[in-house]
Amino acid sequence: MNIIICIKQVPDTTDVKINPETNTLVREGVQSIINPFDMYAIEEGLRLKEQFNGKATVVTMGPPQAESALREAISMGVDEAVLVSDRAFAGSDTLATSYTLASAIKKLGEFSIILCGKQASDGDTAQVGPGISTHLDIPQVTYVKKIESIKNGVAVVERMTEEGYDVVETPLPCLFTVVKEINEPRTPSLKGKMRAKSAKIQLLSAQLLDCEADRLGLKGSPTQVVKIFSPERRKGGEVYQGPIEESVEKVVCAIKSLIP
Amino acid sequence: MDYLLNEQQVMIRDLCRQIAQEKIAPVAAEYDKSEEFPWPIVKLLAQADIFGVSIPAEYGGLGGGVLETCIATEELSKACGGITLCFAASYLGLDPILLFGNEEQKKKYLPDLAAGKKLAAFAVTEPAAGSDASAIQTTAKKKGDHYVLNGMKHFITNGGDADTYVVIAMTDKTKGARGATAFILEKGMKGFTFGKKEDKLGIRASSTRELIFTDCEVPKENVLGKEGMGFIVTMKTFDVSRPGVASQALGIAAGALESAVKYSKERIQFGKPISSFQGIQWMLADMATQVEAARALIYATARMIDSGAKDVSKYSAMAKLFASDVAMKVTTDAVQIFGGYGYIKEYPAEKRMRDAKITQIYEGTNQIQRSIIALQLIKEMAKG
């Protein structure tokens, strides 16, 4: 069983701070990490690999420095890593990104399952996973919280919904986006870390993909960012710092006036 | 301080630090309360290859030495000195096999221990034989191709949860210390059972149990070293394991220091963080200096052992003595810095103080360590 895991390297958003004077992002000391949701996809891929004696390949599209995310995935136990990287990809929106990743996956040959995190923590769009499955014309199940069974080319999974979950059956090959309920990602192993140091990473540039050049990067992206600005902050009211009995009294009065 | 660790040692340190912060710290208080054995953490450490750090590659390990065990123990202990014992006490149990095991024994036991599929334990202490190991009552009588063990051990770390035990029993009581022999026992052997589990002050996430031997038959192939070498096995094991206890103490102290510095910056009194007061600053400075000195002594000792040096007992004892006294001092001071919050269980300060205490007691009390050091000094003096 060949399993493909798509990951993205993102800034650790909990570290992202705004400089209040210049209203710009403070970049110093912001670390790059694997999108936290993708960690669950990696773990699920490793579990499937172990269960079915398969091969897990991790794929990312990004700048050359995204290689470190791939090496981290290898240290967790992934077999192979592919970096899809080219200047021609710069400015890709979700349409161009999913097209590029789908083209890269086609290049990698037969596969049974593609796993993605439910969304990336920097963009939060949740569009790239479904985009890839559409470009590849394979079925998808999003928000998977459990893979119940895989046999005879059919998978049964649980898809999380607002009210609970659906049990969904799908033929393979297919794409799943996974939620954090599905597993607990493992920490890397020492042997994995050593392997990750020297592992060869396959590089796929635009030239190596069989794709149409005008569907890549900015050119292939229907959406354009026209403005970036700081969010308007809600204004604060009164802050009581005195004895708590007094503060509570004031707040209770306020609450009382708000409740009909 | 830069200890010029090699690439693999840095990797061990970083991975153990990550596991400590992400996986152990969040559950430390829970295990301290419930006293359950931390199997999920054992599984996690096993999967991360941590149990193999100091086992040779031919038995499935990563080929490190005492320093690697120390680095791992220190990092893990920063989050919880109790949980760490599933790892550290397993090394105490497998060290005698590493040191004295023959090829068959190593092949049989080490791979599973390196993979963390099984844990080991070392059993010397008995109710009447604590610091005085020569007072051991457990007997082993040779009968054909096996030995029959009778008696009991107590205060055995990993007792009941480990699969592989190295047990010291008397094969010839008349010879005193020279009549002791080390055996490898397996959980499930006929006549080998477990007694009560202790309710302890600290390190509550580790199990401390009695081992009971009732006509327990142990094949003669399971003798470690030779008959009568039990006391030597014990002493040589402690020589290499004491830096490990020292590292546990160091980790607990370093964890306490780190949290005290953090707290002192957050805690506001008289309108200022308490870290701005000289009284607190001097305490923190002393704590940091002691922690660093302990680390330097432990690492130097571990490196000396790993280089193959022979007379290491004195340094090994010094490392254990110094680091455990530092741990007690630093954790006590950390409680002081936390003030009232240090005394309540909601904050981890008091737990570190409880965990630290055992490091002054086990694997030879600090009084015994001083005796070892003094004896060695006098010996050296006599040699001139």
Next chain:
Amino acid sequence: MSLIIAKEKCVGCTLCVKACPFGALYMENKKAVVRPEQCTLCGACVEVCKFDAIEIKREKTADADTQARGVWVFCEQKRGVVQSVSFELLGKGRELADKLGCELCGVLIGHDIESKSSDIIHRGADTVYVVDHPQLKYFADDAYTAVLVRLIKKYKPEIVLCGATSIGRSLISRVAVKIHTGLTADCTGLDIDVHKKILLQTRPAFGGNIMATIITPNHRPQMATVRHKVMKEAAHDPSRQGKVIRETFEDSVYTSRTKILDIIEDVSATINIAEADIIVSGGRGMKAPENFKIIEELATVLNGAVGASRAAVDSGWIPYSHQVGQTGKTVCPSIYIACGISGQIQHLVGMQSSKTIIAINNDPAAPIFQIASYGIVGDLFEVVPLLTKTLKEKLRK
């Protein structure tokens, strides 16, 4: 297609370097220089440059279909009930359609649901497209995608809006790819540039630290999703009249490769904080799962729901279904009480549209106080029980 810095215009003010979220700009000989491999052409630098020295050169690849007309809302139904997020979208959709001077249309896909089209008309739609088929009874990625794609291709709307629900996000991403158009997720603001007649889609990026306005200038329809509770629900007007257009397609359109075997409603997940009028939330300051008891007690007195910050959920103190914020739910209650929540931006984006925010925290410098209507500085373990006790007494009267 690239970022071009006009050296003669650049005065070396470094504003662009500071503004770049990706570290793609640096100074060389007092002029800004771009590292193309890091530049994502986001345009932040173009925006800040006071000297018009930076330009993104775009090659126009397609022309927008100027024939496209109408604002569409995909009206999500579950078990035959139109979901309230659809009514919120109809409210915003009406506003956009009026600015464009075009029709607002609802799309209703399901089985035995035609009667529900009046709900959609009463909420402001002029036309409802209904596709009714037994195989559409439950959401299926393939069939719903095929149906919506066929409708869009036939009627050519200029805007399509969809709720950012688990169904909506799965469906609309596929539709956008099939139609080959742009899609903007989780918009918090939607407006029309009346001159260019394009949709201005504003959404948070980088965990809510910055806002980005996004357009789809050359492709139609322009598609966007909006999370539940972000927009105000359209008023219900039972006197409104509208058209219902029933569409049918050949059978192959309704087939799906995936099959739903079972639908399970999970009781623990149904505590839907998104619908609550009063929410009491606990954060990192709660310290332990058992401490959530005091939050529950306060919530009970107020007849409210219990929420939590990501820190509390990640620590395993309370299930994910209670999480408010960027990666949890967006809420908009009349009263939101934040206990022991410092107020990270990721939490704020999920609750800052609450009418009244009350914050309790022992750190007077906690950012939550900057947005709270009322703040109490103190130990929440003292304040919350006292608040519960006082409210109990006062509300009984």
